[in-house]
Amino acid sequence: MRRDKLRNAALDIFQHALRSADARAATRNAVSLQRSILRVGETEFDVANRPVYVVGVGKAALSMALGLNDSLGTRITRAIVSTALSPASPMLPSTYAVFFGGHPLPNQQSLDAAQAAFELLKRANDEGAVVIFLVSGGGSAMMDSPISSDITLQDLQLTNSQLIKCGATIHEINAIRRSISEVKGGGLLAQVRDAAVVTLIVSDTNLGDESSVASGPTLPAPKDRLIPYEIAQRYRLVASLPASVVTAIGNYKPNANVLVRPSYVLLDNQTAVRAAADRARELGFETVSALDINEQPLDDGATMMLSRARDIKKKPCCLISGGEFSCRVSGDGRGGRNLETVLRCLVKLHEEASNASHTVVLSAGTDGIDGSSFAAGAIGDETTVRRAHELGLNPTEFLENSDSHGFFEALDGLIVTGPTGTNVRDIRIVLTDLP
Numbered sequence: 001m002r003r004d005k006l007r008n009a010a011l012d013i014f015q016h017a018l019r020s021a022d023a024r025a026a027t028r029n030a031v032s033l034q035r036s037i038l039r040v041g042e043t044e045f046d047v048a049n050r051p052v053y054v055v056g057v058g059k060a061a062l063s064m065a066l067g068l069n070d071s072l073g074t075r076i077t078r079a080i081v082s083t084a085l086s087p088a089s090p091m092l093p094s095t096y097a098v099f100f101g102g103h104p105l106p107n108q109q110s111l112d113a114a115q116a117a118f119e120l121l122k123r124a125n126d127e128g129a130v131v132i133f134l135v136s137g138g139g140s141a142m143m144d145s146p147i148s149s150d151i152t153l154q155d156l157q158l159t160n161s162q163l164i165k166c167g168a169t170i171h172e173i174n175a176i177r178r179s180i181s182e183v184k185g186g187g188l189l190a191q192v193r194d195a196a197v198v199t200l201i202v203s204d205t206n207l208g209d210e211s212s213v214a215s216g217p218t219l220p221a222p223k224d225r226l227i228p229y230e231i232a233q234r235y236r237l238v239a240s241l242p243a244s245v246v247t248a249i250g251n252y253k254p255n256a257n258v259l260v261r262p263s264y265v266l267l268d269n270q271t272a273v274r275a276a277a278d279r280a281r282e283l284g285f286e287t288v289s290a291l292d293i294n295e296q297p298l299d300d301g302a303t304m305m306l307s308r309a310r311d312i313k314k315k316p317c318c319l320i321s322g323g324e325f326s327c328r329v330s331g332d333g334r335g336g337r338n339l340e341t342v343l344r345c346l347v348k349l350h351e352e353a354s355n356a357s358h359t360v361v362l363s364a365g366t367d368g369i370d371g372s373s374f375a376a377g378a379i380g381d382e383t384t385v386r387r388a389h390e391l392g393l394n395p396t397e398f399l400e401n402s403d404s405h406g407f408f409e410a411l412d413g414l415i416v417t418g419p420t421g422t423n424v425r426d427i428r429i430v431l432t433d434l435p
Contacts, residue, residue, distance in 0.1 A: 002358070003381055006381070007379060009283050010379060010431050011379065012279065012283065013276050013320075014364055014415070014427055014429060016276060017272040017273070017279070017427050018366055018420060018427075019275070021271055021420075021424045023067065023202050023267060023421055024063040024064065024067040024070070024421070025067065026064075026267050027063070027065075027066075027068050028070040029067075030200060030264065031067070032071060033047075033071065033072055033075055038075075038130065040132060040262075040264070042262075045130045045196050050127075051078075051124070051127055051129045051130070052130045052132065053076075053079065053123070053124045053195075054068060054076055054080070054132045054134065055079070055081075055121065055131065055132075055134070056080070056081040056082070057113070057142055057143040057217065058082075058083065058136030058138045058202070059138035059139075059142075059419070060083075060137070060202040060423050062083040062090070062092075062421060063421035065092055065134060066090060066092065068132065069092060074095075077095065078095055078097075078120060078123075079092075079095060080113060080117045081096055081097070081134075082098075082110065082113035082117075082142045083101065083142060084142065085100035099113035099143075101113055101143055101144075102141055102142065103142055104161075104371075105161060106153065106157060106160065110142055110144050111145060114145035114182070114183050115145065117143065117188060121188065121191035121192050122191060125192045125193065125195050126194075128196075129195050129196070130195065130196045130197075130198075131192050131196070131197045131198075132199075133188065133200070133217070133218045134199075135201050135218060136202040136214065136422075137202070137203070137204025137213055137214060137424075137425070138214070138367065139213070139214025139215070140177055141160060142214075143183055143214075143217070144156060144183050144184075145182040145183050147180050147181055148180075148248050150247070150248075151242070151244045152244070156245075158242060159176070159180065160177075162241065163177070163237075164329075165328070166235040166236075167235065168326070170205070170212060170295075170324065172226060174212050174216070175224075175226040175227075175228050178215055179228040179248060179249045179252035180245055180252075181215070183217050184215035184216060184217055185211075185220070185254060185255050185258070186216060186217070186219055186220050186255045186258030187255060189217070189219070189258055189261060190258050197218070198263070198264070199218045199261065199263035201213055201263060201264065201265045201266065202266055202424065203265050203268040203424065204324075204367075204423045204424055205268075206269075206295075206323070207268060207270065209222070210263060219258070219263065220255070220260065221254045221255065228249045229249050229252075232246070267422065267424050268424055268425075269294075269323060269426075270291075270322070272424050272425075272427050273289055273320055273321075276427055277320050280320065280429075285316050285317055285318035286315070286317040287319075287320065288312055288318070289320050289321070290308050293305060293323070293428075294323025295324060295326065297326050298325040298340055301321075301341065302325075302341055302345045305319060305361075305428060306349065306430065309430040315357075315432060315434050316432065317431070317433075318429065318430070318432075319430040320428070322426060322427055322428065323425055323426065324337065324426055325337050327340055330401075330402055331400055331401030331402040332402070333403020334372045334405040335370070335373050335404035335405040336365070336373050337363075337371065338363040338364050338365055338377035339407075340402070340404045341361075341377075341428060342361050342362065342363050342378040342380055342413070344399065345361040345430075346361060346382070346384045346385050347385055347396070347399075349381075350384075350385035350386065357382070357432050357434055357435065358381065358433050358434070359381060359382045359431070359432045360379065360381045360432075361379070361380055361428075362377065362379040362428070363377045363427070363429070364377025364415045364417075365425070365426050366420060366423060366424045367420055367423040368420040374416065375408070375414040376415045377415045378413045378414055379415055380411065384413065387411060388410070388411055391410065391411075393407065393410060395407060
């Protein structure tokens with residue numbers, strides 16, 4: 001199969017995976033109303049004389065709210081939604097208050113959204129209402145309220161900036177986020193002990209780890225024994241974080257007022273991985289889904305991907321993996337873990353003098369944004385690094401400056417989707433065929 005056909009196939013497979021993670025359709029299909037019986041997932045509520053309130057947060061929150069509105073329409077009394085700003089954000093009815101919280105760093109609207117949610121949830125609790133939470137990845141930054149009045153918005157921004165650059169795992173990052181927030185670790189759910197509650201989740205975490213989605217605003221903190229202060233010490237953050245944050249981290253105790261309420265995962269990374277694998281097989285590829293390649297340090301993950309793809313004997317072949325590699329930022333360039341994953345894979349391919357196969361590598365985020373880049377990810381092949389050298393570009397310098405976006409912009413390898421309205425982690429694809 002020619003290299004250009006492999007490239008087109010990889011893009012086709014990724015787009016198929018993206019379409020499978022339609023948050024609006026998944027939410028619409030999970031909710032129904034027949035007379036006075038509201039069914040959400042497997043949970044039923046009699047809403048004959050009860051208001052219905054909604055709080056949504058995350059990159060998929062707007063899509064989920066649209067799906068909920070498709071099913072319930074005017075039966076929704078009031079809703080608060082905090083999501084990412086998009087050039088083409090669709091309109092919701094006036095009963096929805098929409099905030100555009102920051103990402104990856106919180107902004108003032110993130111704080112305003114939290115206060116609006118607290119006020120709505122107090123009302124819902126007083127009225128014994130039904131509350132539907134819509135939770136998706138990215139929500140950690142888009143709705144927040146510091147645990148202490150000493151912690152300013154600037155403190156939260158500095159803390160989050162250091163967390164996402166230090167190389168910590170998402171579990172470690174969320175442990176610190178929960179320790180300084182009134183929203184996370186079940187903080188929202190604790191506001192509505194006397195209301196009927198259900199949570200719908202579009203997950204950007206591993207199966208069974210739903211308390212990490214948006215740092216778990218409606219789920220108890222995981223019992224993983226991660227101690228926030230020890231994490232801050234491990235990554236040498238104690239000296240650089242604001243004093244107000246360090247104090248809160250040191251004083252953290254899990255919220256004891258969080259009751260377990262019904263929650264349902266509508267979409268997750270496996271939704272997209274399965275769809276990608278199905279499409280690859282339809283296109284004639286011998287296909288392997290490498291579920292164990294998901295959260296490794298980025299360079300280790302890139303090595304595993306290429307090695308596993310080479311082990312597939314039948315050609316043409318396709319290796320698919322998902323999840324999120326951990327990526328330490330070492331420079332002030334533009335990029336993210338998906339762009340860097342592809343670049344590191346291509347450097348390894350170039351260094352393999354015995355490489356006698358056509359190989360295409362694609363890695364992209366299903367949310368449409370990769371780190372500080374406006375691209376979702378990148379695509380390249382075994383000739384990309386050679387072509388870069390012909391242009392006078394040194395891939396190693398781009399890696400050292402964390403500027404994988406700049407590299408692929410010059411090599412026409414960016415994958416640009418714009419915000420997708422969903423978020424089920426990353427999809428990585430390696431296609432290989434004999435020349």
